[in-house]
Amino acid sequence: MATQATRKKPSAKRAKRAKATLAPREQKRGLEAADMALAADAPDVAVLAAEVRAAGGAILGAYREPLSGRALLLAALPLGAVEPTPFQRDLSPTHTRRLAQKIEEAGVFLDPLIVVHGEDGRLWTPNGRHRLAAAKVLGLRHVTALVCPDESLAFRILALNTEKAHNLRDKSLEVIRMARNLAKRKPQAKESEFTAEFEAPELLTLGIVYEKNGRFGGGAYSPLLKKVDRFLDRGLFVSLRRREDYAARLQDIDAQVKRIIEGLQKRGFKSPYLRNYVVARINPVRFYRPKKGATAPPMPLAEALTRMTAAAKKFDLDSVRGSDLALVAAMSGGEE
Numbered sequence: 001m002a003t004q005a006t007r008k009k010p011s012a013k014r015a016k017r018a019k020a021t022l023a024p025r026e027q028k029r030g031l032e033a034a035d036m037a038l039a040a041d042a043p044d045v046a047v048l049a050a051e052v053r054a055a056g057g058a059i060l061g062a063y064r065e066p067l068s069g070r071a072l073l074l075a076a077l078p079l080g081a082v083e084p085t086p087f088q089r090d091l092s093p094t095h096t097r098r099l100a101q102k103i104e105e106a107g108v109f110l111d112p113l114i115v116v117h118g119e120d121g122r123l124w125t126p127n128g129r130h131r132l133a134a135a136k137v138l139g140l141r142h143v144t145a146l147v148c149p150d151e152s153l154a155f156r157i158l159a160l161n162t163e164k165a166h167n168l169r170d171k172s173l174e175v176i177r178m179a180r181n182l183a184k185r186k187p188q189a190k191e192s193e194f195t196a197e198f199e200a201p202e203l204l205t206l207g208i209v210y211e212k213n214g215r216f217g218g219g220a221y222s223p224l225l226k227k228v229d230r231f232l233d234r235g236l237f238v239s240l241r242r243r244e245d246y247a248a249r250l251q252d253i254d255a256q257v258k259r260i261i262e263g264l265q266k267r268g269f270k271s272p273y274l275r276n277y278v279v280a281r282i283n284p285v286r287f288y289r290p291k292k293g294a295t296a297p298p299m300p301l302a303e304a305l306t307r308m309t310a311a312a313k314k315f316d317l318d319s320v321r322g323s324d325l326a327l328v329a330a331m332s333g334g335e336e
Contacts, residue, residue: 030066038062044071048149055081055123060144073147074112079136082115082145083122084129085154096130100137105196109135112144117151126157168218169210175199176207183236191239192231202229204240205301208247220257220279221250227285228297228304249305256312257282263317277324282311 040049040062048071049059057077065072084091103109113131118124125132125145135143166174175198182194191204198204202225206218229246232239261274271277280286284307288298299307 031064031069035069036064036066038064038071040073042071045073045149048073048147051121051123052077052147057081057142057145070148070150075115075145075147076142077113077115077123077145077147078142079132079140081123082113082125082128082132082143083118084132085118085124085126088126088129091129091133096133096137099130100134102196103134104138109138109140109143112146114153114157115145115147116154117149118154123147124154126154168206168222169214169216171199172203172207172210172218174207175203176211179204179207179236179240183240187237188235190233191236192233194236195231198231200226200229201231202226205229205243205246205250208240208243209250212247212251216251216254217275220276221254224279224283224285224304224308225301227288227290228299228301230297230301246301246305249309253282253305253308253312256309256315260312260315260317264320267317267320269320269322277320278312278315282308282315284308284311 038044040059042062045062049062052059052073052075055077057075059073059075061074063072063074064070109131111128111131113125113128115123115125115128132143178197179191179194182189182197191198202222205225206216206221209216210218232242234242257275257278260278264274264278284304285298290298
């Protein structure tokens with residue numbers, strides 16, 4: 001049996017240091033707003049502007065970057081004039097298609113590329129490979145870019161790419177907060193009208209649970225919800241009340257799951273995959289495989305939760321084998 005991994009709790013000293021790091025500096029740095037303004041024909045950007053025009057682009061504006069005061073151009077550039085740096089991560093066709101789809105759904109291409117000088121006078125983007133590829137998929141003629149004269153930025157951009165990736169909890173909380181805001185402004189608008197904004201219906205349900213319990217193991221329940229949760233064809237105010245009920249039932253099921261886990265631990269099972277295993281065992285649609293092109297769920301979410309509750313109450317601890325847990329560990333890939 002696998003040994004349960006122990007997680008170190010952050011020390012009080014480390015937490016205090018992290019909090020101090022996030023505190024704003026008393027002494028302010030950088031330019032004032034008026035000092036950031038820069039004319040597009042200013043001498044500081046004349047050479048850069050000429051290169052943009054030579055590449056078939058157009059100058060949209062200029063400004064001084066607020067920290068260092070370096071002059072930057074906001075420009076429109078033809079797709080063919082920009083290349084990704086040759087040392088960037090490999091292009092993911094799946095991510096490119098998904099990004100293009102989301103941009104199409106949003107109806108706007110918002111994020112400018114960062115562009116710098118490359119070799120042989122070419123224009124390189126050190127951080128926009130997938131946006132550039134998505135723009136090509138969408139058939140765009142031009143993209144917007146922040147053009148920087150500092151060529152060395154191409155080699156330092158990775159250090160700036162420190163944004164924490166959204167995990168399941170982050171996504172779910174962001175989606176439910178968005179839904180609550182929209183429900184206040186458009187209570188009669190149907191939940192199903194916001195499929196692009198909400199991305200997936202299960203994020204709404206999980207978001208409500210995460211609001212009440214930030215340590216909820218949503219990754220274990222995600223496979224079930226993906227199969228049975230669907231966007232509701234009801235007004236947002238009504239749909240959120242319905243999802244409050246779903247979330248409460250999920251929490252009740254999880255309480256049963258915790259009881260089962262405690263029973264298994266008393267019998268010597270210490271695997272970190274116990275929750276995934278137990279939830280999979282009581283999942284009424286775990287063996288369901290949709291037919292190609294099918295969109296209807298195998299059963300309503302309410303029915304699935306009812307069946308899960310019944311299965312959890314009659315869970316047989318004696319039926320668990322160490323080999324079962326080893327298989328769950330090998331197949332586990334829940335996002336958390």
